[in-house]
Amino acid sequence: MNTQQKLEILADAAKYDASCASSGARRSGNGKGVGHSDGMGICHSYTPDGRCVSLLKILLTNFCTYDCIFCVNRISSDIQRARFTPEEVVKLTLDFYKRNYIEGLFLSSGIIQSPDYTMEQLIHVAKALRTEHHFGGYIHLKAIPGASELLIDQAGLFADRLSANIELPTQQDLVQLAPEKKTTVIESTMNKIALRKDEADEDRRKLPSAPKFATAGQSTQMVIGATPATDREILTTATHLYGQYKLRRIYYTGFSPYPAADARLPLKPTPRMREHRLYQSDWLMRFYGFNAAELTSEENPSLSLTEDPKTTWAKLHPEFFPVDVNAAPRESLLRVPGIGYRNVERILSIRKYHLFLLDDLKKLRVRIKSALPYLITIDHAPRQQPSTHESQLTTQLDLFASVSALTGSI
């Protein structure tokens, strides 16, 4: 099999992992090899599914000894298998990088022989790139859950980012769909990365020349919509992961059907909007001061597909509004629908010198229509409190009408 055929198989197998960002790492050119990162990720192309191509995202191999039902590479899947040699990956990365096709490498792998063996193979590639070729571009390595601490240490020396995938929102989901994977094992790997990174950061504060460890931190991803886990459960898991392991990002991938999938999985893709609403909620939690528990309720554990989560919250909390653009503190401004994080910063800076009229907000491209009922400016006060009855509680498409992923029953 030639490199091109392998590339086709092993890129195809990697396309279900959403993470592609290359932001967060700073690496200046070293003068000995190609590559630098300026902290801001660059998308070098976009694919017809609208996703950014910033890294060479491939698997080292799609052979896998595990049988995770949601995964196209599971052992029982009748797909074509291939395996790159580490040298092939190194060459591809450098050749593509030199032509400015990519920012770096995102290398993952099916689990072969053992977690440690697999991790060693991934490290081998990163090590060759960094030490033999002095490659200064971005490297994201998959941390294989259950790999030994020593290997995690090594991986972090060469990689800008490490990620251990949580795979599914809850432990029950894993029991059903990924029998070999356990939340405890995955989280202990996350914990190793977090602890090691803390140590390395502290060492570098004392001695700036101390080795760096995964400067762009760690991330994870979960597949949503393959199991009946609710948005509320997903956001609770997210809060736990962000808090416990200082993750940079969580990627939510809506389940989409793939060739030779197990019959226990839904046939319909998860609505793309559900993914979008989860990302919006994730942003609200990380940058806007919202709690996971505020965004959904026990009675209504799903996010609305027709309305953004900030508007939903605003409708349910009339007592909080209206907010005076010219006087309210940052925390309150951040809760007004239609005003983004950056515009809150701009409002705070401008209003010292200039009092806001509605027109000024338009100039900042605030989404006036959404914001109007919730704010006060010099020339505007909402006529009445927004009513809660307007809030539309829409339900999500029923993905499990004919097949239950939990029990496998039809």
Next chain:
Amino acid sequence: MKRIPLEPDFNAWREAAREALHLGYRPEELDLQDSTIPSTLDLTLESSDTPTGLPIPTPHTSKVFLEAAEYAAVHRDPQRWNLLYRILYRLQTNRNLLKISVDPDIAELERLESQVRRDLHKMHAFVRFRMVLEPGDPSGRPIVVDESLPNEPGPHHLVLATPTPFGLNHTALPHCDPDPHVTPTPSQPDTCEHFIAWYQPDHRILPLAAPFFAERFSVMRWTILTPDASVSWDPTSKQLTFAPGLPRESAPAEDELEDLWRSYYASIYNPARLNPEMMRSEMPVRYWKNLPEISLLPDLIIKSQSRVSDMVTRQQQQPSAQPFVPENHSLPTLRAALPACKGCDLYQHATQVVPGAGAAHAKLILVGEQPGDQEDLQGEPFVGPAGKILDRVMAELNIDRSKIYVTNAVKHFKFVQRGKLRLHQNPRMSEINACRPWLLAEVDSIHPRVILCLGASASKSLFGGTFALMRDHGKILQTPYANQVIATIHPSAVLRARDKESGEQLYNFLRDDMALAWHTAQKAV
């Protein structure tokens, strides 16, 4: 009103602006014209060219303003010089002006600045280098000739000649002198490789963009050509050299890696999530001409839908024997229904289906993998060489074969034809899964106390795809289908043993596990 034509150069504006402030020109009395845009010269003289404002001998400016102005200055908007002067003038009396983004002038400055920043970002992203090799290299696809340019004599690395409708277009590349003391490294095998890109930015951003490429590709010899200007980087002297602009034809037309890159591009997207609007908003059509992968787009988009529906159909049509298994699970009924099974493709090749055989109420069921050559011809399980081993074990343990039930996980023979030989092939997981309903129906009919799986395929049928035989053989395990299931090696493993010693060892495994299964089955519940 005083008109001053200005070259597209930030420093020229600074000079002009400084002088105008000294003289006391108010913004409305001055017109800083973009000299690259031909203007109809207004010949009627204005009433006055003389400034009426107060002279400002020591103008105030801030770092923030200069930074923003440097970006706005490369914008192609013809009014940018006047805008910058107006803001500079207003800054003299209002030091906080820049912070008020809602002011029309500041909003305009921010608009220009952000458009230039976006243009820069897109240039960093969408420049595509193409490699040119040394002169005389037989594989160098761009036509490379080594000749002196008549009007520019002197040292040059190579001259790139690209055919255009108007004849050959010649581009000289700077001289490359490989350092004899430096041995080529794997990352830099040929220090005279030259990478060339052609790009057309919206604004005159090349000088702002070049440092990014100089840092990122500092060990490479590269040139970026744009219609306004071009820039080359020398990795030895670490120097950027700017030169006049060049047309697209001056750059190589392709690179040997582009097919590989296109393969990657076609494989990395998910057709089930097609979203071309999103793609176009991030990568507007005007950038497409630089990107080799775009030639694939129409085809990828058109085929996405059919790929997804094919995928779903295939998932719905995963092979399964379920529709062929009768509701009545008694052994004669199953036996009668079996020959009609088309649950997977194996029926097309085998001579006949091979049902299980043995006692209808056996306490022990043996499950093999699938029929072999002999079994396929005779229609009985375990009658070939592996069956002989099984008989020997049972004789040794005093087990009467008629008291147990023997069957296979897969009921049809799978093989490849080699001349006259029919070579056994392991069934795939999908075939094992497809046939499982038959096995479960047999188990349901017989209700054995113990199931003994012979070999990995049989074990995988009942324990799932990841069952590890050598780890867990000889243990009494529980499955959803029976309370006591034991796995052991397949009798044919004994036949395939590489030497006599390991053959004996395997035989002993088989005998011990069989003994355990038999005795467990005899025990009263």
